[in-house]
Amino acid sequence: MFVGHYAAALAAKSAEPRGPLWTYVLGCQLIDVAWGGLIAAGVERVTVDPSLPGSALVLEHMPYTHSLPASIAWSVGAALLARLVLRLPWRVAVVIALTVFSHWLADLLVHRPDLELWFGGEKVGLGLWNYPVPEQAVEIGLLGLAAAAWTWRRAKLGQGLWPALIFVGLLLALQLYAMLQPANPDPVGLGTTAIAVYLLFTALAWIVDRPGSKPRPA
Template sequence: MFVGHYGPALAGPRFVKAVPVWALCVAVQFLDYLWGAFVYFGIEHVRIEPGFTAVSPLDLYHMPWTHSLLMALVWSVVLGFVWSLIARSQKRAGGILIGVAVFSHWLVDLLVHVPDLALWPGGPKVGFGLWNNAPIALTLEFGVLAAGLLLYVSATKAKGAFGKISPWIFGVLLVALYSVSFFQPPPATAQEFGPMAILSYTLVAVLAWLLCDRVREAK
C-alpha cells in the first residue's frame, strides 16, 4: 500500500495534538524507509514480476529485518523512544503515537500483501493478499486515506484561508503521486526501488509540512 498508509498518519493529531503530521508521515513509512535502504545495500531482496499481483509487480520474497512482525515491533519501540527523546515537551504520549504509527504500517501491509510478511526472521509468513483484488485493494487504499483526512480536518483548524483547503490538496496530491507510480513502468533493476521509495516518502513528508502543519493548528 502507498496512500493507505497515510490514513493513520493523518488521524494522529486527533489523539495527540502536538505531534506534527510530517513526523507521522515519516513514521508510517519508517519500515519502508529501512526497506528502501536495505534493498539498495542488498540486505533484503525484491524481484520485479509483472502481474505478480493485480496491483503490485513486486515479489517481496526477502525482507525479514524490516517487515517481520517481530522486527516491526522492535522498530516501533525504537522510533517511538527516539521521538520521545527529540520531542521532550510531548512527554510520553508523543513517543507512543509515533510508535503506533510505525506499527500501523505492518498492519496495513498485512491486509494487502500476499504471504510475504514473516512473523519473525525466518519464521512462517502471513498476508491476506488483497492486492490480488484491485477493486477491493484500491477502495481500501483510498477509503483509509479519506477517513484519515476527515479525522485530521475535524481535529484541527485553519490558521488562514489557505489552510481551509490545503489538507484536501494534500489528499489529491497523494492520489496523483500514487496514480503516476501505478501507471509508470517499473525501474530497470529491483534495487532502484529502494532510493525511489525513500525519495517519494520524503516528498510526501515535505508536502505534509507545507499543507498541514504550517497552515493548520490543533483545535
C-alpha cells in the same frame, strides 16, 4: 499499499494534534524507508513480476524491516527517538509508535504471504493485492476517512483547510500515477525512488503543519 499507510498518519494527527504532522507522516512509512535503503544495499531482496495482479513486487527477503519482531523494534525505536531526541510528550511518542506499527498491519491486509511472524519463520499476508479494484478502494477509502477526521480537527483548531486538501490531493495523484506506471525492475532504483518519495511527503507535511502551534510539554 501506498496512500493507505498515510491514513494512519492523518488519523494520528487528528487524535493527537500536539505531534508534528511530519513525524506521523514519516512514521507511517518508516519501515518502507528502511526497506528502500536495505533493498538498495542488497541486504533485503525484491524482484518484479509484471504478470501478477495488483502490485508486481515479489518481496523475497525483508526480515529486518517487515517481519513482526522488526516492526515492533522500529516502532519502539521511533517512540524513544520522539521522546528523547525531539522531546515530545510521551503520549505523542506512543501515538508515533502506533503509527509506525500500523504499517505492518496494513501490509498484512494487502501483501501476499511475505511477512515473517518471526525471523526465518512462517510468512503471512492476506493477499488483497490479488484483487486490484477492491484493494485500491480500501486504500482510498481509508485515506478519505482519515482525511475527513484531520480536516475536521484542523477546522476546530482554526487552521486552514486548503493546505490539508492539497496534501491529500497530492497523495491521490501519486497513487494514480503509480497505478499506471510499471514497477522499476532495478532494486537500487526502486529503493532510492521509494526513499525519495517518502522523504518528499515528509517535507510537505512539515510545510503543511508549520502554521500550527507547537506541541505542549507533557
